[in-house]
Amino acid sequence: MLNPESPLGQSRSRAWIWIVLICLSLAAGGAYYFLRPGDTPQQDAKGDLRKGEGKKGGKGGPGGQGRPAPVVAVAAKTGDVNVYLNGLGSVSPLNIVTVRSRVDGQLMRVHFREGQLVKAGELLAEIDPRPFEVQLSQAEGQLARDEALLKNSQADLERYRTLFEQDSLARQQLDTQASLVRQYEAVLKVDRAAIDNARLQLGYSRIVAPLTGRLGLRQIDPGNVVRAGDANGLVVIAQLQPIGTVFTVAEDNLPAVMKKVRAGERLPVEAYDRGGRTRLASGALLTVDNQIDSASGTVKLKAQFANTDNALFPNQFVNVRMLVDVKRGATIIPGAAVQRGTPGTFVYLVAADRSVSIRKVVLGPVDGDSVAVEGLAAGDLVVVDGADRLREGATVELAGAAGSGARGGAGKGGGKGGNFKAGVLKGDKGGGGKGREAPGAEGSPAAP
Helix, strand or coil, rough: CCCCCCCCHHHHHHHHHHHHHHHHHHHHHHHHHHHHCCCHHHHHHCCCCCCCCCCCCCCCCCCCCCEEEEEEEEEEEEEEEEEEEEEEEEEECEEEEEEEECCEEEEECCCCCCCCECCCCEEEEECCCCCHHHHHHHHHHHHHHHHHHHHHHHHHHHHHHHHHHHCCCCHHHHHHHHHHHHHHHHHHHHHHHHHHHHHHHHHHEECCCCCEECCCCCCCCCCCCCCCCCCCEEEEECCCCCEEEEEEHHHHHHHHHHHHHCCCCCCHHHHHHHHCCCCEEEEEEEEEEEEECCCCCCCEEEEEEECCCCCCCCCCCCEEEEEEEEEEEEEEEECHHHHHHHHHCEEEEEECCCCEEECEEEEEEECCCCEEEECCCCCEEEECCCCCHHHHCCCEEECCCCCHHHHHHCCCCCCCCCCCCCCCCCCCCCCCCCCCCCCCCCCCCCCC
């Protein structure tokens, strides 16, 4: 016999202990598998899931075999849907002017602040007027001199005519004097034009705003000599009221736009911020470009906004939405009801016996959280929340947004979707939840 205290005996004892422990673990696992609550052979045979409800998948969840799935459904309705064209654009002033000096001279004074709102005709800057005042005085002196010469020649002409009538003067001398008078009369016209030009140059020494708008940054400081040919000018004025926005739409949408334009109809346009959530301004389409961009397949459009609150700023990025048509008598459902999957675009239609079926639909215009569809009739119940647990022929339980307990899985629905009412049960308070926002939320049906 082996001595238990020998190394070989101790090794065999430990091996037997490990074997026993492994067998006990396997036996315990098997007992748990066959005797666990809610999954006994008796329950499987009888299909009694009431005792095991909530152990697998939770109440109302996919694990609740045989129990109707709680969903939120709304009835399709008939109404008018606005047809919009969306585009990306940037704000551009209807007029933008670089203010330059029209004469050469030293900039004496600046009468504006950078960023100031100015009105047309308002004084902006002054150039040293003295050189132009001197030119004006010279022109006026030349005019006075030539006027005196003209008067003298006219007096001589009258004397020559008297002498000619008395046969005391040759005809040639009379004609020469008459020609001299006409020359002086022409000289006076030149002198008066020189005076007008001198006054004009003097007026140009006072630089005024050519239009109403907002000033940019000053390009030159007082004391510098400015010239009419300076590229940068003094300052830039951008007209802000009204203001324009240039945006693009696909060339496929151009016929619908041009049809309205040729008919003389006003196309309302709305400008939204970068996130597309806040409406900044409302206006109308002003014009359409005369060519399509062949590289992008888009055409440029220009809208005009009053911008009385100065919400739009030059070169600001905006999302533009233009109303081009109104679809009358369309069947409307919430966008959250639209699913996409193997069948294409579809909804889950709830029958009178609370069973659901897949109904293919054709999407039309989208207006906010609502979408016009073809393939449904007014009054048809469609699932807007809980569709992820449905399949063809499944039985559902209509639940409002205030559902509790087993209805908790569908409590988010019914909210957004315009004036739709969630559920059809009496006393149902659907519409209190947030719901899904995006029209055509992604989803795919389970294989029937």
